[in-house]
Amino acid sequence: MKQIVKNGLEIIFGAMLYAIAINYFLIPNRIGEGGVTGLTTIGYYTLRITPALTNLVLNGIILIIGFRYLPQRTIFYTFWAILWISIFLKLPVLWPYQTNQTLIATLAGGVLMGVSMGLIFRANGTIAGSTILAKIVNRYLGIRNGSAMLFFDLIVAIPSGLVIGFQNMLLTVIELYVSAVVLNKYLDAFGAKRSVLVFSERNQAIGKALSEQLGKGVTMIQAKGFYSQKNEDVLYYICSSKDWTTVIPIISSVDPHALVVTDQIRSVRGWHVADL
Missing domain, CATH: 3.30.70.120 (Alpha-Beta Plaits)
Structure with a gap:
């Protein structure tokens, strides 16, 4: 029970950092993301659909795939992570970071994303989307979580240039690369x-x-x-x-x-x- 509580609190903290990266750094500067998170930002930019709703619905669908390939413990913690990410995404954004130096927002968002996913991964959870696919690939092929996740994220991030523009698409790729490197380093240091x-x-x-x-x-x-x-x-x-x-x-x-x-x-x- 003590370990479950510890993992649950660690996931909540990771979910908070994840939502901060999206609401305070990525969306204010029209920077995309990969996987389901990338689809939530595209939905927000084009149709003004709240990221919390898109995140909950799409990740709920992908979570069904995890039942087939991942332990039930991971599925439980993943549902817990999705729930809290949706809650934090729904909170009012008080001081969004908007700047002409969008590379700063890109790097800050990437670091926060990497650390947040590291916290959630280390607590035996995922944020669904591409991270579930990364967990499956890591479990069966041994490919590092961050590297596998980067591959799946780019599938969404590169076409997003049609919505957010070529320059912001390049910034999105940089953000994804930074988050993947930070995630790998974090897991190597604390979870490997x-x-x-x-x-x-x-x-x-x-x-x-x-x-x-x-x-x-x-x-x-x-x-x-x-x-x-x-x-x-x-x-x-x-x-x-x-x-x-x-x-x-x-x-x-x-x-x-x-x-x-x-x-x-x-x-x-x-x-x-x-x-x-």
Whole structure:
């Protein structure tokens, strides 16, 4: 329950930043977006349809696709995100940022978009639209969320030039690129997993220390040195970026001379029985 409340509050904060990016930076400067958000801005520019209504209806339709490919937990959090984004989009806009230096609004909107989606993604949700498709691609193909989302967003953003003009279309592409880069960096820093390979004669003791102090399972792989022809255990461990800062000190405290190889993981599917 504590984790559900934490994720729910994190999504609300992300939804608020998302709505601020749209209502205070993008729409006042006639900058588009990608995916469903791009369609909401086009609907506003052409027919004056409120973005809150378009966001709720279109994302509700796309959410049905997620039932087939994503966990129910993600669908629940996505519905929660859509609800709060629609609420924040509906609030009165007090001081919209309008400027002739539209590149400033573009960069500010892109950064806010990237951070907001990072918060929502890290809380196991999406904002539906292209982010659901990005989550599906990430889960099954391992492509980074921001990169996949950028691809789907451009499908909407480039044709939007017919409505918002060629210059603003280029600004939209810049905004999408910035948000994708920020999203990838945010998830790499706070949400990515890391793998650790440890080569040591004391791997049994290292595995026990990691398991006891971090409360997660450790895998031992049987390996054989090519030169020495000696059989040995190689320790394999997957952890969050937060835990990774404590993994290396734990290993060094047991064996200061252990050979440690680390790598960043783009996607992790399923759970090993030892981790449950």
